[in-house]
Amino acid sequence: MNAIIESRNLKLWYGDHQVLKSISMEIPEHEITALIGPSGCGKSTFLKTLNRMNDLVGNVRITGEVNYNGKNIYSPEVDVTKLRREIGMVFQKPNPFPMSIYENVAYGPKTHGIRSKTELDGIVEESLKASALWEEVKDRLKTSALGLSGGQQQRLCIARAISVHPSVILMDESTASLDPVSTGKIEDLLMELKSQYTVIMVTHNMQQAVRISDRCAFFLMGELVESGSTEQLFAKPQDKRTEAYITGRFG
Amino acid sequence: MGRRTKIENTVSLLKEKIMQAVFFIAACTSILAVALICIFLFANGIPAMVKIGLPEFLTGQIWKPGNNIYGILPMILGSICVTAGAAVIGVPIGILTAVFMAEYCPKQIYKPLKMATELLAGIPSIVYGFFGLVVLVPVIRAIFPMETDGMNILTAAILLGMMILPTIIGVSEAALRAVPRSYYEGALALGATKERSIFSVMLPAAKSGVIAAVVLGIGRAVGETMAVMMIAGNQPRMPKGILQGVRTLTTNIVLEMGYATDLHREALIATAVVLFVFILIINFAVAFLNRKAAD
Amino acid sequence: MKSKIQKFFVMLSAGITFAALLFLIAYILIKGIPNLKLSLFTWKYTSENVSMLPAIINTIYMTVLVLVIAVPLGIFSAIFMVEYAKKRNPLINVIRLTTETLSGIPSIVYGLFGMLFFVTALKWGLSLLAGAFTLSIMVLPSIMRTTEEALKAVPDSYREASFGLGAGKLRTVFCIVLPAAVPGILSGIILAIGRIVGETAALVYTAGTVAETADSIFDSGRTLAVHMYNLSSEGLHVNESYATAVVLLVLVAAINMLSGFVARCLDGGTK
Missing domain, CATH: 1.20.5 (Single alpha-helices involved in coiled-coils or other helix-helix interfaces)
Known part of the structure; x- marks a missing residue:
């Protein structure tokens, strides 16, 4: 197993409140890893430590390491903008910018210095095709992204995330606010994307974790209780608490 | 990439x-x-x-720059009288109008009325002053033909009372709307009338916001210059009755700054210092009340 | 019974408020519109024909100057307060206190300060420039406050998305946050224009009362409100005062409505 991201003894506090208690886990390349657990268990917080989005929140203290391709992303010489380009993120609620569909996708590449119109056109088309949105929007690229449906908006956000060619995509309950049809489309999309990208997703939906993830990690009260292949974790959980959760006894 | x-x-x-x-x-x-x-x-x-x-x-009661006598007590009292008069007129009307806006106003006419109060705030003081000069002054003169030429504390207080309305309405309305709806419903559920719920529950709950509105309005009245100058008479003497002409701190500055020199000029700037200190006190009071309202 | 009386007073007060406003507007319009003669809009001001066109042009100069100074200052300050400053930075409280203080200072005190500082100490003389700087300080707090509110209203999800793509703070602020906040900022700026147009006391001793069009920003020139003050205090031109009042009133009303209209675009625009 080739781990692209690895966390070691990762601890995180908001003020005095410890949210993550020494998380150590490895995330393999080109697979879908699902983080599951009840609300407030720390899975979303953990996800956000992986591209340092927690830096944006004040009053956070982090110890331990997160290694991306063998290098600690919390070491001082790391360029956070470069890191976030390589580890992209799709959020819980679709959050397209209030601009045109085209501009939404082109924003990332422009941020990283691409100015040529033809090149941008290429990236936009390629990203929208990769997120299976191209056919639906190719005739109205210049219209506002806010006019799209929720599911389309979320696929646009995925297109936006892959427009900068990341190697990892973090998804924070990215289908939670969508209807089943849109959710299905995005799940299909993720299955296709995993050949090129490593996907780490937080989900509340255990069926979803079973359907599409290769590996699964169960969080409870800031602890990583158990992680392993999805099949194994759901068939033969090692820990009582995992069993209790996946059989629906709490959560 | x-x-x-x-x-x-x-x-x-x-x-x-x-x-x-x-x-x-x-x-x-x-x-x-x-x-x-x-x-x-x-x-x-x-x-x-x-x-x-x-x-x-x-505390000097005489202002005679020609004789190098500079007492600004008449102006301090003038400002206080005019402002107090404006508060007596503007505060009740303003608060009750805020109650109307927050609780009684039919939805269809709310927007135009809201815009009207904003317009009231936007009208330049000079237009208010002119309105006072051509409307209020003749009316007051007609009512009290023996006592006054129309330019006096009463006229100034009426006009200023009108000018501070938008401040008081705006801030009080916001304070009333910030009171949780459940208070109002709770009072109604106890069988109180709408009026009783508003006056005995909503207004007291919005108290600090409403007081801040009043103090803010008073600050505006103390600082108003052009409108007061056009209708208050501007005599630098101790105010003895509401039908007497009066000069305020602000108007004292504008009236004489144009030609003042030396000590006279400095005395006018000193007048501004006194005014400034007044305003600072009012500002701190507002800031204090706002903090209290936020808690 | 008590309830009825209370309700009566509420209705009475609202009635007085709106009747007073309506009366003021109607009175000025009815008395003023017949006096709006074409001759009041000629290029030259003379003592026989007190044309208000030069004052209108000066008002436009003044407004542009003030906006050039105050808008970037106000927007940048607001960006610092909302996007950059740490929540517990003590400087924030100091800045907040000073802007609150500034917004309470009467315009005559601004006028006096402008006279002492810009006109005398900096030796700019009575000039549009001195007036514009004075007014800039005066409208700064309101531009700052409206911009701050507009920035705060921009959902954090936009910022997150931009940072998530690896954009820096500056790019996020200028390309994502500011454009989304434009309607709110604009409505604040328009309200500031209303204040500039209506201001008198702060300008009499800074920009002066010369009735002709200013040749440069170092020239003295009266704005429309100052023009009206001069006309009505001289007492010789009551009809022209009415006409000027109409123009001021219509301008201010238009500016107010425009501001409200732009602010409402905010709701339609982002949601």
Whole structure:
């Protein structure tokens, strides 16, 4: 197993409140890893430590390491903008910018210095095709992204995330606010994307974790209780608490 | 994608730093402005207070620049009388109008009425002053033909009362709307009438906001210059009745600054210092009340 | 019974408020519109024909100047307060206190300060420039406050998305946050224009009362409100005062409505 991201003894506090208690886990390349657990268990917080989005929140203290391709992303010489380009993120609620569909996708590449119109056109088309949105929007690229449906908006956000060619995509309950049809489309999309990208997703939906993830990690009260292949974790959980959760006894 | 060179990265980092400094400096202009205002007013006004003598300046009842007599008590009292009069007229009407806006106003006419109160706030003081001059002054003169020529404390108080309405309405309405709806419903559920719920539950709950509105309105009245100047008569003498002409601190400055020199000029700046201190006290009161309302 | 009385007073007060406003507007319009003669809009001001066109042009100059100074300052300050400053930075409280102080200072005190500082100490003389700087300080707090509110209203998800793509703070602020906040900022700026147009006391001793069009920003020139003050205090031109009042009133009403209209675009625009 080739781990692209690895966390070691990762601890995180908001003020005095410890949210993550020494998380150590490895995330393999080109697979879908699902983080599951009840609300407030720390899975979303953990996800956000992986591209340092927690830096944006004040009053956070982090110890331990997160290694991306063998290098600690919390070491001082790391360029956070470069890191976030390589580890992209799709959020819980679709959050397209209030601009045109085209501009939404082109924003990332422009941020990283691409100015040529033809090149941008290429990236936009390629990203929208990769997120299976191209056919639906190719005739109205210049219209506002806010006019799209929720599911389309979320696929646009995925297109936006892959427009900068990341190697990892973090998804924070990215289908939670969508209807089943849109959710299905995005799940299909993720299955296709995993050949090129490593996907780490937080989900509340255990069926979803079973359907599409290769590996699964169960969080409870800031602890990583158990992680392993999805099949194994759901068939033969090692820990009582995992069993209790996946059989629906709490959560 | 790795198109950005090291140099470009450094440049963009530098840009971030420079702009951050620019934002910071911009944010500090307000501090600089307040500091400059204090320095220039005090440096130019305090020497005059010393020369005249602070007690003589503040409690002197005679203002005769021609004879080098500078007592601003008439103007201090003038400001207080006019402001108090404006409060007596503007505060109840303002608060009750706020109650109307927050609780009684039918939805269809709310928007135009809201815009009307905003317009009331936007009308220039000079237009108010002119309106007072051509409408209020003749009316007051007609009512009291023996006692006054129409330019007096009463006229000024009525006009100022009208001018502070939008401030009081706006802030009180916001305070009323900030009271949780459940209070109102709770009172109604106990069988109270709508009026009783509003006057015994909503208004008391919005108290600090409403008081802040009143103090803010008073601040506006104390600081108003042009409108008062056109209708208050401007005689620098001790006010003895509401039908007497009066001069306020603000109008004293505008009236004489144009031709004043030497000590006279400095005495006018000292007048501004006194006004400024008044306003600072009012400001701090508002800030204090707002903090209290926020808790 | 008590309830009825209370309700009566509420209705009465609202009635007085709106009747007073309506009366003021109607009175000025009815008395003023017949006096709006074409001759009041000729290029030259003379003592026989007190044309208000030069004052209108000066008002436009003044407004542009003030906006050039105050808008960047106000927006940048607001960006610092909302996007950059740490929540517990003590400087924030100092800045907040000073802007609150500034917004309470009466315009005559601004006028006096402008006279002492810009006109005398900096030796700019009575000039549009001195007036514009004075007014800039005066409108700065309101531009700052409206911009701050507009920035705060921009959902954090936009910022997150931009940072998530690896954009820096500056790019996020200028390309994502500011454009989304434009309607709110604009409505604040328009309200500031209303104040500039209506201001008198702060200008009499800074920009002066010369009735002709200013040749440069170092020239003295009266704005429309100052023009009206001069006309009505001289007492010789009551009809022209009415006409000027109409123009001022219509301008201010238009500015107010425009501001409200732009602010409402905010709700339609982002959601």
